[in-house]
Amino acid sequence: MPVGFRAKDMTRVQDSPPSFLVRHEFLIRRLHSLSGLVPVGAFMCVHLLVNASVLESPAAFQKNVYQIHSLGSLLPVVEWVFIFIPILFHAIIGVVIVMGGIPNTGNYPYAANRRYTLQRVTGMIAFVFIAIHVFHMHGWIHQDTWLEKVVRPLGGAEFHPYSAASSAGLALQSYVMVAIYLIGVLACVFHLANGIWTMGITWGVWISPKAQKRASNVCAIFGLLLAIVGVGALFGMRADGAGERLIEARQVEDKMYEHKLESGELKPNEHKRGGGEVTKSEETSQVSVE
Amino acid sequence: MIADATPASKKPSSFEVRVLRQDAPGEPGYWERHQITYEPNLNVISVLQKIAALSTTADGKSTTPVAWDCNCLEEVCGACTMLVNGRTRQACSALVDRLLEDNPAGIELQPMSKFPVLRDLVVDRTRMYRALERVKAWIPVDGYGDRGAGPKESQEGQEVRYPLSECMTCGCCVEACPQFAKVELFQRSDESDAEFAERKNRAYDQAFIGAAAISQAILFNEHPTGHMNADERLEALSAPGGLQVCGNAQNCVAVCPKNIPLTTSIARAGRQLTGYMFRKFFDR
Numbered sequence: 001m002p003v004g005f006r007a008k009d010m011t012r013v014q015d016s017p018p019s020f021l022v023r024h025e026f027l028i029r030r031l032h033s034l035s036g037l038v039p040v041g042a043f044m045c046v047h048l049l050v051n052a053s054v055l056e057s058p059a060a061f062q063k064n065v066y067q068i069h070s071l072g073s074l075l076p077v078v079e080w081v082f083i084f085i086p087i088l089f090h091a092i093i094g095v096v097i098v099m100g101g102i103p104n105t106g107n108y109p110y111a112a113n114r115r116y117t118l119q120r121v122t123g124m125i126a127f128v129f130i131a132i133h134v135f136h137m138h139g140w141i142h143q144d145t146w147l148e149k150v151v152r153p154l155g156g157a158e159f160h161p162y163s164a165a166s167s168a169g170l171a172l173q174s175y176v177m178v179a180i181y182l183i184g185v186l187a188c189v190f191h192l193a194n195g196i197w198t199m200g201i202t203w204g205v206w207i208s209p210k211a212q213k214r215a216s217n218v219c220a221i222f223g224l225l226l227a228i229v230g231v232g233a234l235f236g237m238r239a240d241g242a243g244e245r246l247i248e249a250r251q252v253e254d255k256m257y258e259h260k261l262e263s264g265e266l267k268p269n270e271h272k273r274g275g276g277e278v279t280k281s282e283e284t285s286q287v288s289v290e
Numbered sequence: 291m292i293a294d295a296t297p298a299s300k301k302p303s304s305f306e307v308r309v310l311r312q313d314a315p316g317e318p319g320y321w322e323r324h325q326i327t328y329e330p331n332l333n334v335i336s337v338l339q340k341i342a343a344l345s346t347t348a349d350g351k352s353t354t355p356v357a358w359d360c361n362c363l364e365e366v367c368g369a370c371t372m373l374v375n376g377r378t379r380q381a382c383s384a385l386v387d388r389l390l391e392d393n394p395a396g397i398e399l400q401p402m403s404k405f406p407v408l409r410d411l412v413v414d415r416t417r418m419y420r421a422l423e424r425v426k427a428w429i430p431v432d433g434y435g436d437r438g439a440g441p442k443e444s445q446e447g448q449e450v451r452y453p454l455s456e457c458m459t460c461g462c463c464v465e466a467c468p469q470f471a472k473v474e475l476f477q478r479s480d481e482s483d484a485e486f487a488e489r490k491n492r493a494y495d496q497a498f499i500g501a502a503a504i505s506q507a508i509l510f511n512e513h514p515t516g517h518m519n520a521d522e523r524l525e526a527l528s529a530p531g532g533l534q535v536c537g538n539a540q541n542c543v544a545v546c547p548k549n550i551p552l553t554t555s556i557a558r559a560g561r562q563l564t565g566y567m568f569r570k571f572f573d574r
Binding site for chain 1: 376377466468469471496528529530531532533534535536537538539540541543544545551553554556557558559560561562563564567
């Protein structure tokens with residue numbers, strides 16, 4: 001053990017009055033704990049389950065996406081209030097928490113201590129991954145100049161909700177992207193499953209060592225199931241982005257779009273409909289359908 | 291008896307002890323090697339006594355005796371807590387035969403890393419006692435008048451509290467805690483001793499309180515008479531540096547030499563604070 005490790009020790013010693021973060025530390029930490037489950041964790045479960053519906057069929061996934069988009073102009077508000085802002089809060093406070101810790105699995109290689117370190121590592125991976133993922137599929141902010149001048153040239157905002165499975169599948173064709181998504185999704189799943197376990201201790205739900213052990217088993221099973229859902233969704237989506245299945249997905253998405261236009265349920269929206277490379281390739285198939 | 295488990299042929303004639311030394315508070319540490327003649331049934335304290343008697347390093351240079359703290363020599367006072375081969379424990383119950391079984395290369399001794407070093411292996415654990423003051427880890431019994439018998443104590447309650455009462459404030463739990471960071475202050479030239487002590491206490495009061503004090507707060511909150519001041523302790527546990535800093539690494543319970551169920555106390559404190567938080571918000 002080098003003598004220099006002392007330099008990493010952090011102190012909050014200062015003569016100035018305590019900062020806002022320090023004064024409200026208890027409340028902020030409890031809100032951080034809560035926000036990890038509701039809404040962030042709950043959203044992630046719904047998100048992965050909806051995505052996994054692509055394994056049923058591109059039509060089933062498309063139907064779910066239409067349902068979400070039936071919120072219309074309220075959608076961005078819901079997105080920001082219940083998803084983006086809570087994730088940002090959880091992530092930023094999380095960074096502050098990580099900076100206050102001194103991981104020591106080297107000298108104390110216990111399972112719970114390893115999970116402590118992993119919780120922080122997966123949290124940081126999740127922060128970076130979610131930023132990349134939202135940029136890649138969504139574009140962060142839906143403002144035309146931003147999308148056209150910055151996001152699209154960088155390969156972002158690839159998901160088109162009215163061409164759901166095909167556009168997501170196309171965006172996941174490169175091995176690099178699949179690797180990023182695989183690591184990111186698994187990190188998020190571990191972080192949630194382990195986070196539920198620590199949350200139970202923080203709020204005093206499971207108290208005795210036996211109860212904590214039982215809870216950690218339940219959390220492990222939950223994590224495993226959610227990982228299967230998440231990885232299934234990822235590869236299911238990818239499979240619908242190439243070859244025959246891409247053409248089939250496009251056909252069913254076209255049919256659903258045309259139908260919604262005809263019934264007046266939807267107004268034409270090129271932004272949500274997407275276009276580009278796919279349209280050309282399946283123009284021919286559309287002709288044959290007609 | 292433990293030493294006899296090792297066959298005589300395997301016993302070394304001597305072994306090396308590496309000590310991280312420090313001459314005074316705030317000065318840089320330096321490693322010193324000592325070669326000690328093997329004897330059966332040594333503990334780390336007797337090794338330190340041999341080092342003091344030799345006062346010569348492995349290279350044959352004369353040196354000052356290594357300073358260390360000890361008192362009871364039976365693992366109930368906590369004074370000789372230090373890092374033996376990188377892990378926090380009491381030197382008196384660290385048996386050399388066992389240590390050499392795990393690591394035949396020798397023994398490494400360091401002062402605890404989370405407390406200010408006074409000299410060599412001696413550290414200042416004032417912060418541990420300040421933490422007990424923060425949570426009022428006592429039962430106030432003041433006045434001279436006879437106030438009659440206190441509330442009845444149940445057998446179950448006694449059984450929960452007894453293990454918690456075994457804490458010797460040695461500091462192993464916080465030494466192993468990844469959320470507990472060292473706080474070290476130095477006296478300024480224009481500062482009186484009293485001013486310095488006050489500044490130190492202010493700093494300690496904002497830093498993480500640690501598992502030992504959380505568990506003591508629960509010990510006294512669960513006591514029938516101590517329960518009458520439960521809210522004051524909960525208020526202290528939710529102040530800056532309180533229970534919320536815990537990151538659930540659970541090293542505290544793993545290293546506690548008295549096997550105190552510290553993580554149970556932490557979860558119990560969490561539950562009491564959840565209730566207290568709602569009561570405080572909606573009852574005011």
